[in-house]
Amino acid sequence: MDKKPLEHKRSSKWPEVRKVFLMGKTCAVCGGKKKLEAHHKKPFHLHPDKELDPANLIALCEGNKEVNCHLFVGHLGNFRGFNPEVEKDAGEWKEKLSDNKQRIAKTAEVETSA
């Protein structure tokens, strides 16, 4: 896997800030709870001053079997890049995934009643 560019040293407080931020959180895309990451909306290498700012964080998971929400929505498929519209996209994809779940549930209903 590609390494994220690290031009600035990470704060020693980051692990604690990350842990506190992720407490009770679910993935902003799929609602999952497995392998959650605290993703920086404004990337650390461009905005190191926002590293510990909870307002700059969004919870994205890597535990969804079908989609790696952190990689796709947070980084648009490449950890070397980032998505400047991560919050908007996370909201839209969350809705799409939930609509799709309902469609699947309806299909299952039709199949079992047929």
Ligand SMILES: [Zn+2]
């Ligand atoms: Zn997810």
